[in-house]
Amino acid sequence: MVQTALKALVDALSRLAGLAVPLALVLGAALVALLLVGLLDRERFRAGLGWVGARGPALGRWVVVALAVGVGALALHVTRRAVDARLGAGQSARYANAADPDGGQTVQTSPRVSLLDARTYTRTLVLPADVYARLQLNGGWETLLPYLVGTPGLTVQDIREGFTRRGRTLVYSRDVTLQTESPLGLDTSRVTADLRFVDPVGGRGTYYNAAFSADYTFTNPRTEPVTARFVFPLPEGSGTLSGFRLTVNGRGYRASDLREGSVWEGLVGAGQTVRVNVAYRHQGSRGWSYRLADRREPLRNLDLTVTADRPAKFERYSLFPTDLSRDGLGHPRTLRWRLEDVITAQNVAVVFAQGSVRETLAKVGFVAPLALLLAPLLVLAWAWQRQRVIAPLPLAGAVLGLAVGFTLGGVLTAYLPPLVALPLGSGVGVAFGVATLGRRYVVPLVVAALVPLAFLAVGHAGLLLTLLAGGTLGLLLVGRRGVGGRVS
Numbered sequence: 241m242v243q244t245a246l247k248a249l250v251d252a253l254s255r256l257a258g259l260a261v262p263l264a265l266v267l268g269a270a271l272v273a274l275l276l277v278g279l280l281d282r283e284r285f286r287a288g289l290g291w292v293g294a295r296g297p298a299l300g301r302w303v304v305v306a307l308a309v310g311v312g313a314l315a316l317h318v319t320r321r322a323v324d325a326r327l328g329a330g331q332s333a334r335y336a337n338a339a340d341p342d343g344g345q346t347v348q349t350s351p352r353v354s355l356l357d358a359r360t361y362t363r364t365l366v367l368p369a370d371v372y373a374r375l376q377l378n379g380g381w382e383t384l385l386p387y388l389v390g391t392p393g394l395t396v397q398d399i400r401e402g403f404t405r406r407g408r409t410l411v412y413s414r415d416v417t418l419q420t421e422s423p424l425g426l427d428t429s430r431v432t433a434d435l436r437f438v439d440p441v442g443g444r445g446t447y448y449n450a451a452f453s454a455d456y457t458f459t460n461p462r463t464e465p466v467t468a469r470f471v472f473p474l475p476e477g478s479g480t481l482s483g484f485r486l487t488v489n490g491r492g493y494r495a496s497d498l499r500e501g502s503v504w505e506g507l508v509g510a511g512q513t514v515r516v517n518v519a520y521r522h523q524g525s526r527g528w529s530y531r532l533a534d535r536r537e538p539l540r541n542l543d544l545t546v547t548a549d550r551p552a553k554f555e556r557y558s559l560f561p562t563d564l565s566r567d568g569l570g571h572p573r574t575l576r577w578r579l580e581d582v583i584t585a586q587n588v589a590v591v592f593a594q595g596s597v598r599e600t601l602a603k604v605g606f607v608a609p610l611a612l613l614l615a616p617l618l619v620l621a622w623a624w625q626r627q628r629v630i631a632p633l634p635l636a637g638a639v640l641g642l643a644v645g646f647t648l649g650g651v652l653t654a655y656l657p658p659l660v661a662l663p664l665g666s667g668v669g670v671a672f673g674v675a676t677l678g679r680r681y682v683v684p685l686v687v688a689a690l691v692p693l694a695f696l697a698v699g700h701a702g703l704l705l706t707l708l709a710g711g712t713l714g715l716l717l718v719g720r721r722g723v724g725g726r727v728s
Contacts, residue, residue, distance in 0.1 A: 305616055308636035312643025313609035319650040320605030326654060327598040343447065343479035343524040349531040350429070351516075353458045354421035356467040356505070365412040421469065427513070428541040430455040433528060435548040439597060439657055446597065447525040448548070450478075456516045460508040468508045472518050473501035484520040529555075530588040539584065544577040546590055551699060555589035593699050601650075601658060603695040608646045611691040615642055618684035618712070619677065625716055630677070638673035638681070642688065645669015659696060666693060687712050 400415040431454040439446050452475075460466055472486065486493045486502050495502045508514055530544060546552075552575060554560055563576040577588055616635055623630040649665020656664070666689040673685040687708060694704040 302632045305632050305636045305639065308639040308643075309613055309616065312612045312639055312646075315643055315647050316605065316608045316612065316650075319647045320602065320608070323601055323605060323650050323653060324598065327601065343522055344477040345527045345529070346450065346475050346478045346522065346524040347529040347531055348433075348452065348475040348478075349473040350533065351426070351456060351470060351472040351501075351518075353424045353426060353471075354469050355424055355460070355462070356469055357420045357422065358417055359420055360415055360417045363414045363416075366409055368409065424458055424461075424468070425538055425540060427457045427459055428455070429539075429543065431530065431542075431544040433530075433544075433546045435524075435528060435546065435550075435592075437548070437550050437592070439659065447523050448550075448592075449521070450524055450528065451519075451521050453519040454517070456518075457513055458516075459513045460511060463510050465507055465509050467505060468514065470504040470514070470516055471501050472503075472516075474498060475522065478522040478524060481520045481522050485518070487517040489515055527555075527589065527591040529558075529590070532559075532587050533585060539579050539582050541581075542577060542579040544588060546575040546588075548573060548575075548590075548592060551593040553591045553593065555591060557586065558589040559584070559586045597658060600695060600698065601653060603701075604658075604662060604692045605650065607692045607695060611688045612639060612643055612646070614691065615639055615673070615685060615688035618688055619681050621716060622681060622684045626680075628680070630681075634676050637676040638685065641672025641676055642669040642685065644672060645689070646692070662693060662696060666690070683715060684712075 399417075404411045404413070432452070434451045435448040436450075437446060437448045456470075458468070458470075460468065470488070474481070484495060484502075486495065486504065488504050488506065493502075493504060502518070504516070506514075528546065532539065532542075552573070559577060559579075561575040562578045565574040575590065616639055619630065619635060619638065645665045645668040647665070648668055649662040652661035652665060655661070670682070670685045670689050674682050677685070690708055691705065694708065695701045697704055
């Protein structure tokens, strides 16, 4: 980071050096204009020189404030470039010193239930007498077997085949027993997904830790026992699943063959109800979906609840929640879908508002120089409305202290989460400013320090800045009225 900061500093100084020639031309033109004015009107020229000589030292001290703002803005520019380069290198590096989130947009598909039956199909082939005679001359009827035997499929349970001779005819017969599946809908589905978002240190992508739990029930509608199959598809985009548990009627089962997901098969008595619980934990990011069906299917009783600590939006044309609770800003946090006796081809798809750590820090770094320029203006307005006189040099020291705090906050993002590092740096900057100007000016310094921190609240920066501006204006007006009352 130090090397990147030095490179950014050299680039910034090179750009400033490039402005030296245009600045020299402007100053030269101004000097020539002053000389012409002196030749045309010597009396006014001498009066102007006297005014500048009398007020020059005072104006020079205010130039120090402008230089402090410039130096602070240069330091913040270098810090922003260095932080962005560090985050970019960390995201594209092949090796890392911290674990990356191992999940993306997670899609959990609803389980499937089916009843298994065995059906036997018979095929018979009668060969005429002349064909039989030819086969006898060419090696016998056994030569037909390679052409008659098919490749057994996964649903084939038994194959019986052979040739029998009936007089001068040959009869080939095959009995194939196949396993068939009859779809069976779920009686009830109680699904909960709890998502807790994490902003990792070092600029890695924001992700969430999810806890999934679901209770399903289905019933054998037949009057005789039948073998049932319950298939729970594993979620897509979920990375590693931890604590995976499949429980059927209170008995736990381990996952074995996962080509179709976690599969349970068992004999279910006539009219018997089977209760299944599935639970697991995983990591994901950006969104979470529950796929009900790829085609229209009936839902008897679905109760799906999603809780999250981030504002949520819903994919277009997906199922909108039937109940939801909102936070203080009006954003949904607890989402619930309660559906009974519906037929739908829609799915549940939730997307969460989140910003990239790199993008957030870039916004903070871009606004920090503007806050540094705002700080002396607020301090001067605060002093003017309270009829106080503030010296330029302490004000310049307060600006530099605030710049040091902002720079420290950017450096600390390499060791602490941004929500901790940036407020800590701003607090140090305000402490430096108060130590230079005094406690009377803590309010304008705090306001200036809060301006870049507003961008840490993803999606609410505009609202926070508006409230901050309104509150500051109100404090200035209240202070002015109080001073006016004392003067009168």
